[in-house]
Amino acid sequence: MDMQTINTFLSTTAIELLIKVGAAIIFWIVGRWLIGKVVTLMQAAMNRNQVDPTLTKYLGSIVAIALNITLVLGILGYFGIQTTSFAAMLAGAGVAIGAAWSGMLGNFAAGAFMLVLRPFKVGDFVSVGGITGTVTELGLFATTLLTPDNVYTLVGNGKVFGDTIQNYSHMPVRRVERTAQLAGSVDPLDAIVRLKAAIAQIPNVATSPAPEVNLLDFKLEGPVISVRPYTHTDHYWQVYFDTNEAIARVGKEAGWPAPASTQIHRVTQA
Template sequence: MDNMAEFNKLAVAYATEYGTKLVAVILFWLVGRWLIGLVGRMLHGVLERQKVDPTLMRYIGNFLSVTLNIILVVAILGYCGIQTTTFAALVAGIGIAIGAAWGGLLSNLAAGVFLVVLHPFKVGDFISAGGVTGTVKEIGLFITTIDTPENVLAMVGNSKIFGDTIQNYSANAFRRVELKCQLAAGADHVEAMQLLRAKLAEVPNVLAEPAVQVEILEFVPAGPVLAVRPFCHNDHYWQVYFDGNKMIRESLAEAGFPAPMPAQMVFVQKTFP
């Protein structure tokens, strides 16, 4: 009976001790999670008032949430009497292993942060980066999604974009369209240049300022080659490009300019018996 009483007393003592710790751990976890959520909402409000980019807000919010949750777990383990130094070393080792295995992903993540902070382009811009040209649809954590003019959705790693030359065609108010015109060798190039300046200015969406540029680009055996350069908004680039080529062909034909012919030099060698 004495042994049974002693056992019951010991069981009650252990149950009380561990039960109290269990309740304390549950309360600790619930209060900690509530405080983490409160801090996250406060940070979100501060960043929102500062008009921080939404993508950057998600980066900061996720990083803070993960960090605070790790601190909460370590604190709970320390309260329970578990050696947290070993746990911290284990977490650090896992972090190093993940970092080595996911080095590419982490570099994409870091590049994504810089893309958001430095803001070389935004969603909706027409860019050329990472070997892809098109309209930016989304700037993600690891990849940037680009819609190409061929209606192909391309997903490019952020590190490749950030490590390459970025051309933002939407950043400036207008863009120059590069066209060429081959004249016949006997054609009056001065008259042709004046005609093209006037006709290209009539093409829809061609800007009056800067004015259309028409100059001699180079000379080839068939005749002089003209550089024809109208200016337009980026949204109208291909419309001006195709309408400009059509206008060059039709205006020169209506004005009676001869079609350029390929030049060939024939050498005749007379032999004597």
């Protein structure tokens, strides 16, 4: 290769390549700056509309990734590289990833819907996906619960959103369900009066709705009294156990006998 050929290459192809490389670097820097501005403006608008911060963060990440891919394809096209094959390859990779991660994508979609619909929030006591506990984190792929026995539990959002959701914290109070089995010799109406007075003295029992004490059923042992105080879910277990103690205390103070089955045996002679 003679010097004339080298000079021709340097004066044409090499300079043109350097110009393109320099332009590509400028495009990348400016493009990245613009992408950052777009994502920042989008997240600021979502924050002004009080969209959940977790959803805002992840949507910003998705938009940033999509715009960065578009920027790279644009730069490759500027160099004269056919980007159609790259786009087809990305689409094929997307299909393959979608098939392999169908469960993850389902959890992601369910998490996005939950962040928008808000069936519960962090701190709520809920029953989701067969698990009951306090919500400690609501992510885009899984919901984190802390169960009453202090077990850290992750439930996939697809299972949460596709199953029944019970939010015990949504209403101001919830009802505690207890029963008192009486002996057959105990007057159930007198027992109801005594139990109502005792339940009303329990701390954190709501006055509205008032505690419900009713004659529920009759068994061989005697009448059954339903005892149903209302309380905030934060005090549920305290009221639950205090109600049991109140039933036992009232029975002891009133001198109620222990309930026992009554059976009559008849002996016939042939």
